[in-house]
Amino acid sequence: xxxxxxxxxxxxxxxxxxxxxxxxxxxxxxxxxxxxxxxxxxxxxxxxxxxxxxxxxxxxxxxxxxxxxxxxxxxxxxxxxxxxxxxxxxxxxxxxxxxxxxxxxxxxxxxxxxxxxxxxxxxxxxxxxxxxxxxxxxxxxxxxxxxxxxxxxxxxxxxxxxxxxxxxxxxxxxxxxxxxxxxxxxxxxxxxxxxxxxxxxxxxxxxxxxxxxxxxxxxxxxxxxxxxxxxxxxxxxxxxxxxxxxxxxxxxxxxxxxxxxxxxxxxxxxxxxxxxxxxxxxxxxxxxxxxxxxxxxxxxxxxxxxxxxxxxxxxxxxxxxxxxxxxxxxxxxxxxxxxxxxxxxxxxxxxxxxxxxxxxxxxxxxxxxxxxxxxxxxxxxxxxxxxxxxxxxxxxxxxxxxxxxxxxxxxxxxxxxxxxxxxxxxxxxxxxxxxxxxxxx
Amino acid sequence: xxxxxxxxxxxxxxxxxxxxxxxxxxxxxxxxxxxxxxxxxxxxxxxxxxxxxxxxxxxxxxxxxxxxxxxxxxxxxxxxxxxxxxxxxxxxxxxxxxxxxxxxxxxxxxxxxxxxxxxxxxxxxxxxxxxxxxxxxxxxxxxxxxxxxxxxxxxxxxxxxxxxxxxxxxxxxxxxxxxxxxxxxxxxxxxxxxxxxxxxxxxxxxxxxxxxxxxxxxxxxxxxxxxxxxxxxxxxxxxxxxxxxxxxxxxxxxxxxxxxxxxxxx
Numbered sequence: 001x002x003x004x005x006x007x008x009x010x011x012x013x014x015x016x017x018x019x020x021x022x023x024x025x026x027x028x029x030x031x032x033x034x035x036x037x038x039x040x041x042x043x044x045x046x047x048x049x050x051x052x053x054x055x056x057x058x059x060x061x062x063x064x065x066x067x068x069x070x071x072x073x074x075x076x077x078x079x080x081x082x083x084x085x086x087x088x089x090x091x092x093x094x095x096x097x098x099x100x101x102x103x104x105x106x107x108x109x110x111x112x113x114x115x116x117x118x119x120x121x122x123x124x125x126x127x128x129x130x131x132x133x134x135x136x137x138x139x140x141x142x143x144x145x146x147x148x149x150x151x152x153x154x155x156x157x158x159x160x161x162x163x164x165x166x167x168x169x170x171x172x173x174x175x176x177x178x179x180x181x182x183x184x185x186x187x188x189x190x191x192x193x194x195x196x197x198x199x200x201x202x203x204x205x206x207x208x209x210x211x212x213x214x215x216x217x218x219x220x221x222x223x224x225x226x227x228x229x230x231x232x233x234x235x236x237x238x239x240x241x242x243x244x245x246x247x248x249x250x251x252x253x254x255x256x257x258x259x260x261x262x263x264x265x266x267x268x269x270x271x272x273x274x275x276x277x278x279x280x281x282x283x284x285x286x287x288x289x290x291x292x293x294x295x296x297x298x299x300x301x302x303x304x305x306x307x308x309x310x311x312x313x314x315x316x317x318x319x320x321x322x323x324x325x326x327x328x329x330x331x332x333x334x335x336x337x338x339x340x341x342x343x344x345x346x347x348x349x350x351x352x353x354x355x356x357x358x359x360x361x362x363x364x365x366x367x368x369x370x371x372x373x374x375x376x377x378x379x380x381x382x383x384x385x386x387x388x389x390x391x392x393x394x395x396x397x398x399x400x401x402x403x404x405x406x407x408x409x410x411x412x413x414x415x416x417x418x419x420x421x422x423x424x425x426x427x428x429x430x431x432x433x434x435x436x437x438x439x440x441x
Numbered sequence: 442x443x444x445x446x447x448x449x450x451x452x453x454x455x456x457x458x459x460x461x462x463x464x465x466x467x468x469x470x471x472x473x474x475x476x477x478x479x480x481x482x483x484x485x486x487x488x489x490x491x492x493x494x495x496x497x498x499x500x501x502x503x504x505x506x507x508x509x510x511x512x513x514x515x516x517x518x519x520x521x522x523x524x525x526x527x528x529x530x531x532x533x534x535x536x537x538x539x540x541x542x543x544x545x546x547x548x549x550x551x552x553x554x555x556x557x558x559x560x561x562x563x564x565x566x567x568x569x570x571x572x573x574x575x576x577x578x579x580x581x582x583x584x585x586x587x588x589x590x591x592x593x594x595x596x597x598x599x600x601x602x603x604x605x606x607x608x609x610x611x612x613x614x615x616x617x618x619x620x621x622x623x624x625x626x627x628x629x630x631x632x633x634x635x636x637x638x639x640x641x642x643x644x645x646x647x648x649x650x651x652x653x654x655x656x657x658x659x660x661x662x663x664x665x666x667x668x669x670x671x672x673x674x675x676x677x678x679x680x681x682x683x684x685x686x687x688x689x690x691x692x693x694x695x696x697x698x699x700x701x702x703x704x705x706x707x
Binding site for chain 2: 020025340350354
């Protein structure tokens with residue numbers, strides 16, 4: 001019980017630390033100063049498996065990006081699709097010479113395996129990655145390549161912004177969660193000199209760095225987190241660019257979300273087991289950096305401890321002798337712990353909403369409790385499966401592609417051209433516009 | 442050449458930097474930080490110093506509500522809270538043993554479980570919370586039915602309640618620093634939100650306390666584990682979150698208003 005409190009208390013402190021640091025520290029400007037001046041040859045990799053609902057949107061968005069076509073190569077990786085994805089991709093390839101599809105007909109399934117094969121064909125110095133349901137704005141490619149002006153930067157991560165927040169209560173709550181994850185946590189960690197987390201989409205990796213760390217790990221369920229740690233251990237930095245926003249479709253129902261979360265939990269925890277000894281022994285990482293990386297990898301372990309806490313408090317409630325705790329410092333410690341640790345994650349959400357100006361959605365923060373309870377259960381379930389598989393060697397999940405719900409022609413439309421109005425010309429079914437989210441007033 | 446960047450022979454403009462959605466940062470000054478933490482320490486001291494009168498006021502308000510709602514109370518008895526912060530007063534509301542609990546209350550528990558199960562089946566997002574509440578009701582039914590030692594009279598309940606709530610009142614100013622005083626662009630608004638949350642917390646505590654006493658009187662301990670969870674820690678979390686979300690809503694409007702007026706300068 002005490003250990004669980006200490007562990008969860010440490011995570012709560014981390015949430016406050018990151019939230020407060022994000023509130024106080026401006027994000028570094030120097031990365032943005034290179035936007036438009038660093039134009040290496042870029043390969044955009046878009047893994048696709050049965051993506052006919054969304055393939056057209058992302059390819060159209062990439063065509064409308066303001067990156068020089070002569071320095072651009074787009075490889076839609078059609079990974080054994082059985083729907084109309086191939087036709088859509090081939091149609092674009094006929095019209096635009098820089099789109100060079102790779103049709104994968106056999107081999108191991110999953111995004112990491114597909115990326116590993118496609119990366120061998122890529123000719124760019126920088127590989128940028130987008131999931132098929134994402135819709136990059138016109139300037140995103142330039143923004144994502146700018147940090148590579150720094151030779152120490154091995155990977156870069158942009159900001160994911162849900163566009164379908166009006167779909168359901170879950171999608172609004174997930175938008176708050178994303179908001180906290182990117183605007184608060186990622187930016188704060190980057191500002192503080194920690195490595196940002198490469199998320200495998202809306203991001204990029206330097207081809208030479210990727211080769212230096214042995215390429216994508218096809219065994220991993222979260223090849224992005226795996227790569228982040230591999231890069232960190234080999235001395236590369238991962239930069240975060242808050243301005244490089246890309247629109248995604250968040251799950252609109254819990255069944256889809258649960259499976260997505262399950263994959264993240266299992267992949268993340270696997271990375272924790274694979275990397276924690278190396279992280280602790282890494283000579284050129286400071287103690288703070290090591291602690292941050294281990295905190296990052298171990299974050300899903302908090303869920304079962306929370307459940308242990310609930311069960312313990314229930315047991316204590318039924319035992320009459322436990323009601324009498326007249327020792328003031330002990331009682332103050334317990335109540336203080338409950339008061340502060342429970343608020344910690346919501347503090348990050350609040351800071352992000354404050355900075356983003358998402359006023360109306362901020363009012364929905366108390367409903368995030370539902371999401372919190374739902375996540376806690378799903379994470380415990382996924383961890384159970386992970387450790388079951390680890391001990392008994394079976395029962396785990398394979399790679400699972402998040403189910404798309406977008407209908408043809410319903411999705412976001414990318415505006416023609418960059419500049420102040422560029423992002424505003426996205427037809428997004430949500431509350432966002434170019435600056436702020438249209439909720440102000 | 443990409444037509445999106447074709448300039449027709451003119452110099453290429455800096456196309457990629459457009460006004461971003463976010464305010465870059467909110468920086469509490471050193472004096473603001475000192476004022477915030479100083480205020481919290483002061484509030485902590487004041488609440489501790491006036492703990493006994495505050496608990497007496499809490500009991501007086503609860504007594505009024507008990508009278509108003511018709512929940513019988515044989516009086517108030519002084520109870521120990523914490524050394525130096527006592528005495529408090531706890532009510533003597535009669536609480537029936539499990540064998541004396543009415544059939545309606547037992548039926549209510551079963552109905553409650555059914556309603557929660559139906560809700561968890563229909564609202565997937567509610568499933569885990571709902572299941573946990575069902576478990577609490579189940580544990581309560583089993584605990585009441587099997588363990589004779591599972592007893593809690595109103596006096597002890599009042600004592601536990603004061604022990605928890607008094608500490609919440611004392612520690613809330615420190616939470617207020619993080620949730621209200623530092624993120625708010627104007628200190629006076631932060632102080633206002635903090636005071637509002639604190640006052641609401643006190644009054645809401647009276648309401649929840651009386652509601653629990655009523656449930657104790659009419660249904661014994663049948664619903665107590667559920668109420669303990671839902672109206673205890675969870676409730677404190679919820680109302681603080683509610684005030685935090687409203688303060689963010691208000692502060693965000695102010696920050697973005699300032700940002701817009703700055704941007705509109707020629």
